[in-house]
Amino acid sequence: MKTKTHDPGTPLTLSRKALALIDKAELTPQEVEWLNQETISNFRNHVNPGFLEYRKSVTxxxxxxxxxxxxxxxxxxxxxxxxxxxxxxxxxxIFNVGHRHPTVVKAVERQLAKQPLHSQEMLDPLRALLAKLLADITPGDLQYCFFGNSGTEAVEAALKLAKAYQSPRGRSAFIATEGGFHGKSLGALSATSKPVFRQPFYPLVPGFSHVPFGDLAAMEARLKAHAEQGDPVAGVIVEPIQGEGGVIIPSDDYLPGLRRLCDEYGALLIFDEVQTGMGRTGKLFACQHSNTTPDILCLAKALGGGVMPVSATIASKKVFSVLFDNPFLHTTTFGGNPLACAAAIATINVMLEEDxxxxxxxxxxxxxxxxxxxxxxxxxxxxxxxxxxxxxxxxxxxxxxxxxxxxxxxxxxxxxxxxxxxxxxxxxxxxxxxxxxxxxxxxxxxxxxxxxxxxxxxxxxxxxxxxxxxxxx
CATH class of the missing domain: 3.90.1150.10 (Aspartate Aminotransferase, domain 1)
Incomplete structure (x- = not known):
């Protein structure tokens, strides 16, 4: 086995040079040349050489x-x-409010000067304020929020929340859609459809199946089959508009039809608005185009204003209450941290102020x-x-x-x-x-x-x- 040999001065020198570059608004030609070469070399040797082939082909x-x-x-x-x-x-x-919006940047900078991360013991006020804001702007009876750092985390939280709510009712199966994309952790990947992403990681979380997107008849047939086989469905997860699937827009009756079917068969309806949320489709949330409210809504990407990573999983009181008795059933160290919440609060403000x-x-x-x-x-x-x-x-x-x-x-x-x-x-x-x-x-x-x-x-x-x-x- 090859043993690493380190020059103790090299990491210190490199870190100093990196910090000096971060501190600069403009680079000299010599600095540009060094940074370009260093970036390529370090992607090849320490990040992933596959990205170089992909990047090279578009330069x-x-x-x-x-x-x-x-x-x-x-x-x-x-x-x-x-x-x-x-x-x-x-x-x-992620850049719905544009790059470096001054309101978002200022909020993060001011919070950074006070307290970047929370103690984990005292109540953090920005998390409380952001949760109230999201309860106010999301549709229907969505009321309680769990905060994470990415869309995948938002989906994982939604799936676990649905499982926690439905498992006492004897329900564990999930239905997703063909062409859907929900992330690449094991749970989210189980809902994601593309084989090239799934196959290297089998077996995935059991109980997931897929039906054609936009096809209410296929969804109803699958829900009915699960019920007749004694394996009733816990939840249905869909994007209101499929993003990674190629911006596939369903008919106007699709989301209301899903709501009706989930109510009829006792399944929870989960909308993954990680990409479609925060004004992307012309309304704050894509499900508002059809006046349809899910039981659980997933947000991320643009929620942090292009400044901080932050995600939210918002649910009705009925569903979220399964975490009341044990709030530590699903947790995260960095989710809902003060910097992320400051960015999200500022982002919501900008979305509303600037319409x-x-x-x-x-x-x-x-x-x-x-x-x-x-x-x-x-x-x-x-x-x-x-x-x-x-x-x-x-x-x-x-x-x-x-x-x-x-x-x-x-x-x-x-x-x-x-x-x-x-x-x-x-x-x-x-x-x-x-x-x-x-x-x-x-x-x-x-x-x-x-x-x-x-x-x-x-x-x-x-x-x-x-x-x-x-x-x-």
């Missing part, structure tokens, strides 16, 4: 030119070379109309354009075309990317602060890319990029 001439440095505005980023990018990816949905959900609906419609017009001009490339609010997608005829579009937009200074479940679909998911002027720039650049692709396109091109696109989410 110019394979030179790893794009190493992120800072935000240059609410909707733009700059790399170490000083090149600016319009962000139409939004960190996969960003309305901007998402209005500017999102303008962007969607423009993308649909481009699709009509390039039918041999684009199969469909769809979306709601600022959650949009361009579906190409194959993975190779989708990947070429993402790369072309990157070269034009616009960030977009594929989706984890449906690789030929490119997500367009900008901050909700996007302006019409920036939309015009994005559409102009998208036209340039599509026109170039049209000139280069041969219909019989082999589809070889599925794996890379599946990563490029």
């Amino acid at each position: 110019e001439q394979g030179q790893h030119a794009a190493i992120e440095w800072r935000a240059s505005g609410p909707n733009t980023l700059i790399d170490t070379q000083g090149r600016e990018y319009i962000d139409c990816l939004g960190g996969f949905g 960003l959900a309305s901007n998402s609906a209005e500017v999102g419609e303008y962007l969607l109309d423009g993308l649909k017009s481009l699709a009509r001009q390039h039918p041999s490339l684009v199969a469909a354009v769809r979306g709601r609010g600022m959650l949009q997608a361009m579906e190409f005829h194959d993975n190779t075309l989708g990947y070429a579009f993402a790369k072309g937009m990157f070269d034009q200074g616009v960030l977009v990317a594929g989706t984890l479940i449906n690789a030929k679909t490119i997500r367009v998911e900008p901050p909700l602060t996007l302006t019409r002027a920036l939309v015009d720039k994005v559409l102009k650049r998208a036209k340039l890319v599509l026109d170039q692709m049209e000139r280069n396109h041969t219909p019989e091109s082999p589809d070889t990029s599925e794996t890379r696109l599946a990563v490029n989410a």
Whole structure:
């Protein structure tokens, strides 16, 4: 076995240099060169070399030119070379209030100066205030919150909460949907559908099955079969709009139909709004488009304002009360910490003060109309354009075309990317602060890319990029 040998001075020197770079607003050319080389080397040797292949394929001439440095505005980023990018990816949905919103940054900085993490023994006031805010803005009778750090944690908490509530009632089975994505921990992965993510980790949590998304008849048949077999369903978990599945929007009667079926068969209804929540679809929560309230709602991503990781699992009193007698049944050290709660409180304030959900609906419609017009001009490339609010997608005829579009937009200074479940679909998911002027720039650049692709396109091109696109989410 190879033994590590350490120069005691090297980690100290490296940490000093890293802190010095963090402290700087701008880098010298020599610092840029050093940081780029160090980043590539350390990804290869200490993070994951697989990411280099994926990143290389969307940078110019394979030179790893794009190493992120800072935000240059609410909707733009700059790399170490000083090149600016319009962000139409939004960190996969975390930058709803834009990059470095001053209200969110200020709240975190002020809390950091007082008490970054809580003692675990005394009551922490920001957790209490955030829980009340979420109870006030979420639909229906959702009342109690459990806080975590990520969407996966929110889903895990929801599944455990549903199990705790339903196990005394003899219920343990769960139904999820084909094309759904709920995270990659063992519990959340059991609800996630794509085989390439699931197969290396079998056996997963037992009791999960999947039915087609948007198909109420299939859901009813599965619920009925479970009941007739003496294995009644504990919960049904769905995204109101499938994000990683390719921005798949169900019919208007789907969510109300799920509510009716869950009530009829005694199952809890869990909405995973990790990606669709916080104004993304033109309302604060996507389930509000159909006036449907779940028993449990999962939030994360944008809840922290693009400044802090934070998630929330919100449930009705009836369901959450199973944790009243033993609040330590499901806990987390860092969930609901003061910095995260300060960020989330500020984010909710910004969402309401600036009415960003309305901007998402209005500017999102303008962007969607423009993308649909481009699709009509390039039918041999684009199969469909769809979306709601600022959650949009361009579906190409194959993975190779989708990947070429993402790369072309990157070269034009616009960030977009594929989706984890449906690789030929490119997500367009900008901050909700996007302006019409920036939309015009994005559409102009998208036209340039599509026109170039049209000139280069041969219909019989082999589809070889599925794996890379599946990563490029």
